Amino acid sequence: MRNAVRLVDVLDRMExxxxxxxxDFDMRLVPETMAELQAKYDISIPPDAPFVPDxxxxxxxxxxxxxxxxxxxGVLCTDTGRRMLWxxxxxxxxxxIAPDHLTVGAFPDAHTEYKRLPEDTRRITIKGGxxxxxxxxxxxxxxxxxxxxxxxxxxMIDGSLETVYGREGRSHSPWEVxxxxxxxxxxxxxxxxxxRPGLGIGCTENSVSEIGELTVTAxxxxxxxxxxxxxMISEFKTNYALMTKVAHIHKTGSxxxxxxxxxxxxxxxxxxxxxxxxxxxxxxxxMAYMTTTHSVSPTHPFYGNTTSPDILRAIAPAQQALSRxxxxxxDVVITPVGGPGTKTLLYEVAAQSLLAVSSGAAALIGxxxxxxxxxxxxxxxxxxxxxEVAHAAAGMSRAEANRxxxxxxxxxxxxxxxxxxxxxxxxxxDVVRVQPTEEWLGIYEEVKSELRxxxxxxxxxxxxxxxxxxxxx
Amino acid sequence: xxxxTEQLRAELSEALRQxxxxxxxxxxxxxxxxxxxxxxxxxxxxxPALTEVGQLFQEFKIFLPELMLAGEAAKRATAILEEAIAxxxxxxxxxxxxxxxxxENDVHDIGKNIVSTLxxxxxxxxxxxxxDVAPSAFLDAALxxxxxxxxxxxxxxxxxxxxxxxxxxxxxxxxREKFKIIVGGGSVNQQWADEIGADGYxxxxxxxxxxxxxxxxxx
Numbered sequence: 001m002r003n004a005v006r007l008v009d010v011l012d013r014m015e016x017x018x019x020x021x022x023x024d025f026d027m028r029l030v031p032e033t034m035a036e037l038q039a040k041y042d043i044s045i046p047p048d049a050p051f052v053p054d055x056x057x058x059x060x061x062x063x064x065x066x067x068x069x070x071x072x073x074g075v076l077c078t079d080t081g082r083r084m085l086w087x088x089x090x091x092x093x094x095x096x097i098a099p100d101h102l103t104v105g106a107f108p109d110a111h112t113e114y115k116r117l118p119e120d121t122r123r124i125t126i127k128g129g130x131x132x133x134x135x136x137x138x139x140x141x142x143x144x145x146x147x148x149x150x151x152x153x154x155x156m157i158d159g160s161l162e163t164v165y166g167r168e169g170r171s172h173s174p175w176e177v178x179x180x181x182x183x184x185x186x187x188x189x190x191x192x193x194x195x196r197p198g199l200g201i202g203c204t205e206n207s208v209s210e211i212g213e214l215t216v217t218a219x220x221x222x223x224x225x226x227x228x229x230x231x232m233i234s235e236f237k238t239n240y241a242l243m244t245k246v247a248h249i250h251k252t253g254s255x256x257x258x259x260x261x262x263x264x265x266x267x268x269x270x271x272x273x274x275x276x277x278x279x280x281x282x283x284x285x286x287m288a289y290m291t292t293t294h295s296v297s298p299t300h301p302f303y304g305n306t307t308s309p310d311i312l313r314a315i316a317p318a319q320q321a322l323s324r325x326x327x328x329x330x331d332v333v334i335t336p337v338g339g340p341g342t343k344t345l346l347y348e349v350a351a352q353s354l355l356a357v358s359s360g361a362a363a364l365i366g367x368x369x370x371x372x373x374x375x376x377x378x379x380x381x382x383x384x385x386x387x388e389v390a391h392a393a394a395g396m397s398r399a400e401a402n403r404x405x406x407x408x409x410x411x412x413x414x415x416x417x418x419x420x421x422x423x424x425x426x427x428x429x430d431v432v433r434v435q436p437t438e439e440w441l442g443i444y445e446e447v448k449s450e451l452r453x454x455x456x457x458x459x460x461x462x463x464x465x466x467x468x469x470x471x472x473x
Numbered sequence: 474x475x476x477x478t479e480q481l482r483a484e485l486s487e488a489l490r491q492x493x494x495x496x497x498x499x500x501x502x503x504x505x506x507x508x509x510x511x512x513x514x515x516x517x518x519x520x521p522a523l524t525e526v527g528q529l530f531q532e533f534k535i536f537l538p539e540l541m542l543a544g545e546a547a548k549r550a551t552a553i554l555e556e557a558i559a560x561x562x563x564x565x566x567x568x569x570x571x572x573x574x575x576x577e578n579d580v581h582d583i584g585k586n587i588v589s590t591l592x593x594x595x596x597x598x599x600x601x602x603x604x605d606v607a608p609s610a611f612l613d614a615a616l617x618x619x620x621x622x623x624x625x626x627x628x629x630x631x632x633x634x635x636x637x638x639x640x641x642x643x644x645x646x647x648x649r650e651k652f653k654i655i656v657g658g659g660s661v662n663q664q665w666a667d668e669i670g671a672d673g674y675x676x677x678x679x680x681x682x683x684x685x686x687x688x689x690x691x692x
Contacts, residue, residue, distance in 0.1 A: 026538075027538050027541060027542065030538075031536070031538040078580070134630040134660065160629075160630050160631070161630070162630060168634040168637070169630070169631045169634065170578075170631060170632075170634050170635070171578045171579075171629065171631040171632050172578045175631075176631060179631060206631060208578065208579075208629045208631045208632060209578060233580060233581070234581075234583060239580065263537075263583050264533070265530065265533050265536045265537060266536065266537045266583055267536070267537055267538055269536045270533060270536060273536070301583070301584065301587060301677075301678070302531075302676075302677040302678065302679070303677075304659055310533070371659075372659070373659055373660065373661075373662065374662065419676070
């Protein structure tokens with residue numbers, strides 16, 4: 001890939017960039033830069049701002065702020081204590097050669113993800129799966145199959161394993177090797193059982209250190225056509241282990257997907273700082289990791305979700321900033337507080353899907369139900385729901401999306417601090433037939449009816465993926 | 474002991490809220506030089522000021538940098554006051570000592586930092602071991618600091634077993650009963666805490682403060 005030619009140069013910067021104490025980076029450089037740029041570019045997102053703003057000027061100012069942030073802060077490698085820095089010109093050159101579309105998976109299930117604009121009529125890519133949520137080992141295959149067998153799921157993303165052969169896993173040890181192999185063996189079984197052997201898989205979710213990724217990323221294992229993950233640590237940090245993954249993924253010619261979870265109220269600040277951090281963070285992942293797709297999952301420090309009102313108000317303008325000013329492939333991760341069997345989960349998923357689709361995201365990832373922390377509290381039905389709402393919203397104006405998001409937020413806002421984690425997979429699915437229970441299906445149909453009553457056309461041809469550019473065989 | 478003037482009280486509170494550690498330190502020395510009771514400075518000024526700062530953070534009226542700067546200012550002021558208390562032979566003003574860290578192989582420390590600062594703001598002495606902390610490092614620090622509570626954070630499923638290993642190490646060397654051990658973090662819940670034999674679990678930073686208070690029976 002063209003942007004991967006910078007690999008050695010990036011590693012050089014990791015070894016030779018300016019030295020900074022981590023505390024100085026966290027407590028001075030990041031917050032001071034955010035405050036300065038917020039003022040310079042007049043970035044204001046009041047507490048009663050629309051969830052989906054229709055303000056292109058704000059989006060464009062946010063992009064400039066994020067670009068300048070990326071140049072000013074760079075990425076700190078905590079192992080070398082040095083910042084990797086790039087000039088504005090170098091950043092723009094790198095963004096320019098980054099891909100605007102990407103085919104993931106293998107025949108006959110390969111899928112192409114495309115860059116989208118705000119209010120774009122083009123269908124959004126659906127990356128369904130529990131996004132690292134721990135799952136009981138005995139349920140893992142059925143859980144992954146529940147996503148893979150959903151026809152609207154274009155690509156799958158893995159959960160992680162609670163145990164391996166009944167033993168506790170442990171990162172940065174031989175256990176991580178076994179965990180990652182176990183994940184590989186079981187997700188490949190799941191896609192085979194679902195009848196989609198070439199489905200693109202987001203992996204390796206059990207590779208916290210570099211060991212798991214090094215073990216299973218190879219042509220004869222989780223091959224280059226899957227999408228391999230590397231995190232950027234909040235805020236704007238990396239280390240040797242993560243950069244080892246980057247080097248390995250590029251040298252094996254694999255697809256690199258990076259992700260970054262900026263923390264609401266953290267060193268980047270509140271709504272405005274978070275919006276700037278999302279833009280700048282995506283740019284920095286492109287610079288440090290030479291990535292093909294990026295996702296952001298701005299996280300609430302107490303609930304661990306992405307669906308709190310203040311966070312939604314940061315995601316939408318930031319996504320619009322990236323979509324309007326770059327062709328980077330930016331994905332939005334949905335992390336609701338609610339779990340399977342609750343209406344809360346579906347309201348949260350609907351709100352963030354509508355917001356992301358109308359703001360120009362290239363893909364939706366998840367949902368990472370119950371904030372990704374309750375073992376096995378995930379199921380494929382919520383990915384089906386996410387896709388149906390998203391496709392029904394293709395081409396929707398931001399104003400209309402805002403109206404619907406506000407309706408959804410009003411229905412779940414009070415539930416957030418109750419943490420309605422719902423039920424485990426085997427309580428909402430028949431685990432042998434791998435089908436949702438009547439009870440869970442009934443709740444799903446009820447919420448769909450509520451959305452229809454609010455005016456979302458879930459029965460249109462577009463909502464059923466009959467029109468638009470579908471590139472899945 | 475002399476009364477602390479209202480002006481000094483207000484200035485020190487403000488320095489703490491603003492996270493101005495140098496000023497907080499100077500004002501604390503000024504209070505001691507004026508004959509103030511160090512316990513009164515801690516309980517009447519520092520704890521209320523930091524409690525207010527912690528509340529502002531929980532309401533997102535301020536953000537992590539302001540919270541941590543205030544915590545650092547309070548730490549420096551408290552260190553001076555604790556010295557004075559020790560010199561006078563009085564009992565420590567701290568609610569208790571908490572040794573805290575993110576477990577081995579886990580580098581995610583933002584959540585732990587929030588908990589650490591909020592605990593300090595509520596009057597605990599906090600010994601923060603940072604991230605990627607080995608079980609033996611928790612044990613050494615707990616013994617050295619004569620901790621009341623050991624608090625471990627873990628974000629990842631594959632790093633949380635280190636919480637169990639740490640508790641097991643405390644048991645193996647016969648030191649488990651000396652300490653309350655609590656756990657938290659993204660990959661942790663009450664069920665896990667019960668399974669590994671922890672004394673408590675908190676879902677967020679505010680709950681962690683309440684948990685610590687309840688474990689050492691502070692109203």
